[in-house]
């Protein structure tokens with residue numbers, strides 16, 4: 001076969017061909033479109049200050065919210081445990097959305113099954129679907145544990161997971177001992193972070209309770225230094241690797257509770273396997289005896305943290321995503337406090353190198369106005385990082401509600417963080433707002449950079465602002481999730497990403513003597 005035979009055009013070039021251009025023109029007669037002038041006028045109005053006021057007063061409609069639904073988070077959480085099959089009780093279309101959303105971000109398959117509820121199950125209840133589904137998936141995919149969450153449909157009709165699973169055992173579909181963890185994830189409230197938290201808590205409490213172990217914090221399996229770590233709804237497989245590097249430098253024993261990095265970074269060997277890596281199921285009850293638990297997403301993991309401190313009686317040190325120098329300093333101090341071990345010299349040296357890099361780039365970052373979008377813990381980390389580089393956060397949008405931890409609300413923490421720096425004086429934090437609000441903000445009070453997920457690209461393009469892709473999901477760039485953004489190495493990665501975008505802009509917008517060789 002010649003290589004010309006493989007000259008298959010992608011959609012970008014194919015649909016520019018005259019026949020497709022003509023086809024789209026012909027279709028317009030059936031679509032009764034507005035005239036070009038009407039479209040241009042509506043577009044111009046949507047960019048105005050008057051429209052922005054109307055946009056911010058809307059009450060009953062959400063446009064492009066920056067969040068996904070609860071069970072999506074639960075599926076990610078279930079994939080953090082060894083040979084565990086995520087099992088969605090509800091409609092197949094919901095599960096298709098979770099799988100495709102996660103797979104488009106990680107560029108890896110997402111093994112997750114559903115009970116495929118349709119009209120009859122919606123009327124008579126989904127028990128038969130759940131029992132048949134359990135029987136089939138255990139036989140076909142041979143998981144060591146099944147982790148069940150629910151979609152809106154199952155929640156609206158009030159399906160009782162606990163009794164359905166009990167009936168599956170009575171029917172002999174699964175044995176009495178076969179592990180099935182579950183959580184309820186009604187998606188008309190909360191978001192992917194709520195669902196992640198619900199499933200992690202569901203799995204930890206289920207495996208601990210069935211083990212019969214009574215927790216003795218600090219007694220540790222082999223050593224009292226053993227530490228538990230929760231990363232939360234973590235879209236960066238690289239962050240798991242970075243945290244392991246840091247903990248190895250401390251030379252402490254630890255258990256990551258919920259590690260989906262194996263499933264989302266599996267090698268291509270020619271054979272597809274359903275399960276890679278994950279926290280070992282037998283390690284979960286032992287984790288109750290650790291010295292303490294380090295959480296890197298305190299707002300995401302609220303219920304899990306309450307369970308660990310309440311039932312395991314363990315010390316919890318809860319942070320937000322440790323970005324930047326100060327964020328990483330806090331992470332290392334916390335590990336040191338929890339384990340009693342000193343901060344390793346290798347990490348202090350790494351810190352110095354990253355501070356040096358920050359100083360090199362500072363002239364290009366100082367005073368840059370930025371817009372930020374993300375989940376609460378990521379936003380706290382990003383705000384801290386921007387302030388320490390001299391960038392000025394201006395618009396901050398968090399579509400999740402105003403979540404709280406230890407009676408401190410996300411918005412209050414963000415506002416206090418901004419108020420503590422002269423670079424935060426122009427910032428406004430918009431909680432519960434969406435990306436259509438952000439579009440108005442970008443168009444009416446312009447910034448130099450937008451930082452957020454791929455969903456922000458449309459508003460950023462309308463406002464002609466470069467977008468730095470950070471968070472979840474990143475669909476339209478490759479391999480970003482492999483590079484850590486936490487720790488000193490993550491700080492350097494984030495810095496490179498931002499400063500090189502600014503330098504590229506300088507090259508794009510300048511010519512002649514301003515088109516400099518050295519920046």
Ligand code: SF4
Nearest residue numbers: 069094097151152187
């Ligand atoms: S919001 Fe409800 S119906 Fe929609 S995908 Fe999520 S679970 Fe399914």
